Amino acid sequence: MTDPGKCVLCISDISKTYRTEKLSVPVLYDIDLKVNNGEFVSIMGPSGCGKSTLMNLIGCLDRPSGGSIVLNGNDISSLSDAKLAEIRNKYIGFVFQTFNLLPRVTAVENVEIPLVYSGVERKERRKKALEALDSMGVLKRADHKPNEISGGERQRVAIARAIVNSPSIILADEPTGNLDSKSGKEVMSIFDNLNRSGVTILMVTHDPGIASYGSRLIKLFDGRVVEDSEIKKQ
Amino acid sequence: MNIIDSVLMAVRSIFANRLRSALTMLGVVIGIASVIILVAIGEAAKLYVVAQVKSWGIGPNVIQINPGKDQTDISAYANSKLRLSDAIEIREKCPSAMEVMPIIAGTGKVKYGKRDYTVRQIWGVTENYQKIFNHKLTGGRFFTKGEVDGRRKVCVLGKRVVKELFGNLDPVGEKVKILGKKFVVIGVFEEKGKMLTFDMDDVLAIPITSAMGLFDTKGIIEIDIAARDVELVPKMINEIRAVLDKKLSRDDYQITTQEGMMNMLNNIVGLLTSVIGGIAAISLVVGSIGIMNIMLVSVTERTKEIGIRKAVGAKKIDIFTQFLIESVVISFFGGLLGIVIGLAGTFLIMYVIKLEMVVVVWALTLAVSVSAFIGIASGVYPAMRAVNLDPIEALRYE
Ligand SMILES: Nc1ncnc2c1ncn2[C@@H]1O[C@H](COP(=O)(O)OP(=O)(O)OP(=O)(O)O)[C@@H](O)[C@H]1O
């Protein structure tokens, strides 16, 4: 089925249990998943089934309770916090439902942030950020603050930030959740183009129409993968 | 992430919250400025006191004997066991002593015609008063040995006393009543000004023999003794002790050299300086609490920002330096501004109270290091809070 040589994300047998003081809440059980370079995976499932939890684990924002995650050849379950930060910076681009742009700085400065943390020099930083904004079609919004632009434009700025460091994988958790259908479609066509240019995308969505932009559909239910199928393009 | 980026980021975020940052800075500004001003005033006061003491022309060869064990023993003045006979005996038996000048002091009402005035310091002294103190006359003469021995009722007035009783008239030759007894004014002291809060022109000198009767006392409060030479001071002290120890215990009298006198004055002023400086330093602590408070608010307010930064690759150390640098920048500029205002304030105050401006380098150095330290100390804890935020929860924060 999958070619291990092209495997960008290799999840074996991971589980996640949230532990609070007295309670322990098991959320994910024995997830096995391999994602190849260039795939566009849509993840669906009812609310509370653990989609965001899975994305956070893949995105190195949290650690699994068991099992291993190999991203681009790095076994991230055994890395230090600093190393995880570096992985997030270099290999992962996040796109959030609520955009998560810094409100007080301009679009181009928002896009520059990942480059700041990878130590790119200022002029180069600005150039790359402007290029990323240009490729998202929001170059003319470069000097606007997030509250001065529309939701669709904000999400495109956020995608520019996600791709500016040329990540191996884009993790999008309900990227169209806060957008009207027209803006949602625009964002999806951007994802489509990115995917065509070779970027691997993992996207969580509740909307089957949005999910159909992907090439593969994974359904989660109660913390387990219950369906993993190819999506036929019309 | 490099340091220039960090500092620029801190400056931007400080400017994004202009008013709040300025108010936070104000705490440090006031603290640093007041430390600088108060220390400078203290140092100036020290120089001033030394200059004042020197203006009395008391040579390094002069020592003074006072009642009591040490300078803190104020009550000993009221029932001094020193007697005029002791002064006379010292004059006779101490070959190293050149001048011996005993003093009795009191205060009392002085009348001239219908006017009266209560003089702060009425001194009973001997004819050699002016050989010890540089206290010149502008008119008349000082009293003689004959007048001292003869218990004559003559007096020399300070400028303030003249002004109060005579206005612009020449008092020499006039009669005044001191505590009801008639005295003839024979001289007027030159103007001396104030020493600390003490008005050196609010004085009046009479022969010590008359003073003993007037105040009905035998207790001498001070004997000033000039040695023939500075080198002879230690020897003279031994000679004096040999005389006094026969009659008095060591708890009954004390000997102070000029050096000891200066040290004591410097200690008093120094102590005052550190006390006020210490109070000012408290305002620095308050200022630093202010910074910490604002930084904590800022961390909470920017929880989401911290989550976003972590998600796109900020390491713990990046978040830590971001917040630490912010508080250091606030307190550093607060410190700089504090120094500028402190120096300007010192200049202004010195100009108003007519003291010489002193730039106390150690206080400046201290102020700068303290403000840097405050920045770090009050930034570390909030920065740690930021570092330890869980990125997922931080991203969810609204
Ligand atoms: N920090 C936590 N502590 C305890 N339980 C948690 C924590 N985070 C999530 N959970 C629980 O884990 C389960 C899965 O949450 P998750 O956010 O992954 O769901 P989801 O599939 O993304 O849902 P939605 O579609 O609503 O976003 C939920 O039942 C949730 O209550």
Ligand SMILES: [Mg+2]
């Ligand atoms: Mg979710």
